[in-house]
Amino acid sequence: MKITLKVWRQKNKDTKGAFKTYQVDHASPDMSFLEMIDVLNTDLIKKGEESIAFDHDCREGICGMCSLYINGHPHGPLQTTTCQLHMRTFKDGETITVEPWRANAFPVIKDLVVDRSAFDRIQQAGGYVNVNTGGVPDANMIPISKKIADEAFDAATCIGCGACVAACKNASAMLFVSAKVSQFALLPQGQVERKERAEKMIAQMDAEGFGSCTNTYACEAECPKGIKVANIARMNREYFGAMLSSYEVSSGGGGE
Amino acid sequence: MKWLIDLFSSSLGRKVVMALTGLFIILFLAVHLIGNLQLLKDDGGEAFNVYAYFMTHNPLIKIVSYVNYAFFIFHILWAIALTRKNREARGPQGYAIKNSKGIWSSRNMGILGTIILAFLIIHMRQFWGEMHFGSVPLKTYGDHEVKDLYLIVGAAFKEWWYVALYSLAMIAIAFHLWHGFESAFQTLGLNHMKYNPVISFVGKTFSIVVPALFALIPIVMFFV
Numbered sequence: 001m002k003i004t005l006k007v008w009r010q011k012n013k014d015t016k017g018a019f020k021t022y023q024v025d026h027a028s029p030d031m032s033f034l035e036m037i038d039v040l041n042t043d044l045i046k047k048g049e050e051s052i053a054f055d056h057d058c059r060e061g062i063c064g065m066c067s068l069y070i071n072g073h074p075h076g077p078l079q080t081t082t083c084q085l086h087m088r089t090f091k092d093g094e095t096i097t098v099e100p101w102r103a104n105a106f107p108v109i110k111d112l113v114v115d116r117s118a119f120d121r122i123q124q125a126g127g128y129v130n131v132n133t134g135g136v137p138d139a140n141m142i143p144i145s146k147k148i149a150d151e152a153f154d155a156a157t158c159i160g161c162g163a164c165v166a167a168c169k170n171a172s173a174m175l176f177v178s179a180k181v182s183q184f185a186l187l188p189q190g191q192v193e194r195k196e197r198a199e200k201m202i203a204q205m206d207a208e209g210f211g212s213c214t215n216t217y218a219c220e221a222e223c224p225k226g227i228k229v230a231n232i233a234r235m236n237r238e239y240f241g242a243m244l245s246s247y248e249v250s251s252g253g254g255g256e
Numbered sequence: 257m258k259w260l261i262d263l264f265s266s267s268l269g270r271k272v273v274m275a276l277t278g279l280f281i282i283l284f285l286a287v288h289l290i291g292n293l294q295l296l297k298d299d300g301g302e303a304f305n306v307y308a309y310f311m312t313h314n315p316l317i318k319i320v321s322y323v324n325y326a327f328f329i330f331h332i333l334w335a336i337a338l339t340r341k342n343r344e345a346r347g348p349q350g351y352a353i354k355n356s357k358g359i360w361s362s363r364n365m366g367i368l369g370t371i372i373l374a375f376l377i378i379h380m381r382q383f384w385g386e387m388h389f390g391s392v393p394l395k396t397y398g399d400h401e402v403k404d405l406y407l408i409v410g411a412a413f414k415e416w417w418y419v420a421l422y423s424l425a426m427i428a429i430a431f432h433l434w435h436g437f438e439s440a441f442q443t444l445g446l447n448h449m450k451y452n453p454v455i456s457f458v459g460k461t462f463s464i465v466v467p468a469l470f471a472l473i474p475i476v477m478f479f480v
């Protein structure tokens with residue numbers, strides 16, 4: 001296959017970037033999109049040019065590292081991760097435009113690489129269970145219905161790739177945060193810090209400068225893991241409930 | 257009290273303001289429409305004028321209408337704040353190829369709202385302003401002397417440009433609510449498999465029928 005690539009090149013955070021056009025003459029339809037860029041990069045290195053920087057790690061659709069906004073869609077035209085996107089999805093001779101994720105909270109570091117540590121900080125603010133869970137309990141020791149367990153598990157499949165932010169016209173991170181809030185809110189282990197979690201994660205999400213959801217649902221349409229916007233409604237309930245009913249304990253506890 | 261400020265200035269809280277005020281305005285639209293439909297009664301405007309008198313003199317209605325003005329103002333101010341924040345979140349560098357997933361209305365609520373606002377200003381000046389501060393001729397029904405608002409409305413609805421503007425605004429409201437009605441429920445966290453189809457059906461029906469009936473009145477009055 002012959003492909004024309006229009007790629008965003010940017011030296012670092014502080015410089016202005018621009019598109020640069022490259023020809024890839026020997027792409028195989030069986031290559032993944034990332035492998036196709038690997039081939040192009042090898043050519044560039046041979047020619048003494050700087051290779052194109054892009055994020056990737058597992059290349060099997062589970063780590064969430066790969067990004068790339070391809071022809072107007074995060075992770076390209078299919079609802080998968082970029083590492084699971086293959087060149088057979090494109091036509092021979094096609095021009096493909098590749099851009100980094102665009103959001104104020106995801107600044108471009110170099111070429112197609114953006115800094116997604118805002119997501120890490122949101123997780124650190126409350127996306128965990130703090131209580132000592134002890135050893136592995138016997139199966140079925142914790143009463144929970146299959147439906148609820150499935151729903152929690154579906155939310156937990158979010159890989160934190162940021163495609164939802166990239167797709168959203170408001171650069172809202174609500175699909176991501178709602179998945180992380182939901183996976184715990186649904187499970188017994190998550191109850192202890194339930195209110196605090198919603199408050200803290202959403203405060204951090206706002207502090208990072210993500211936008212508000214306008215319920216356009218571009219996120220759901222583009223999420224490689226099929227996270228549902230019903231999670232956003234759940235997060236809203238969790239947050240309003242928490243804000244209206246939680247309280248900070250100001251005494252030092254008992255025994256005074 | 258800090259928590260209350262935090263709540264309403266958070267990204268989610270701002271949306272709650274939009275949803276609650278939006279739903280209230282939807283209720284108001286329904287009541288407003290019932291009043292307007294009396295314009296079509298073939299009684300020289302009696303029913304409408306008596307209704308307009310009632311709406312401007314009943315103390316309970318007065319309180320509700322002040323709440324309504326306040327909610328409109330909140331809806332508009334929060335809309336500006338939200339839209340600005342959201343633009344800022346997206347950042348100065350846009351995409352070369354835009355994503356157009358999601359229904360059109362949901363991506364253009366600000367533009368639709370601005371059209372509605374432009375209409376509202378003209379509408380308020382013309383009818384509400386006249387009724388409250390203008391010199392509207394009086395008319396007597398039985399032993400009641402009331403302002404003949406029907407005369408003013410009837411005259412306005414004979415101007416082709418006003419009828420056109422009115423209809424355009426109703427189209428904007430229809431699109432605004434096509435997305436807005438359902439969206440408000442999602443914002444408030446009311447998303448449930450059992451009720452979603454009902455909310456969706458009521459929302460879509462409302463967003464077509466109510467603006468259509470509103471627009472029908474000036475169109476009918478223009479031609480007859």
Ligand code: HEM
Nearest residue numbers: 214274275278281282335365366369370373436439440443
């Ligand atoms: C007939 C009058 C109006 C009604 C019934 C109405 C109703 C609504 C409803 C129900 C929503 C959905 C709220 C949500 O998503 O939770 C909404 C959203 C919105 N409205 Fe209105 N509205 C009206 C007028 C206006 C005006 C005059 C403006 C602006 C100047 C405006 C701007 C907006 C914007 C920008 C949104 C989207 C907010 C967001 O989701 O980010 N609206 N409206």
Ligand code: SF4
Nearest residue numbers: 158159161162164223
């Ligand atoms: S919700 Fe979906 S798109 Fe968003 S970060 Fe998680 S997996 Fe990626």
Ligand code: FES
Nearest residue numbers: 059063064066083
């Ligand atoms: S590289 Fe791990 S998900 Fe694509």
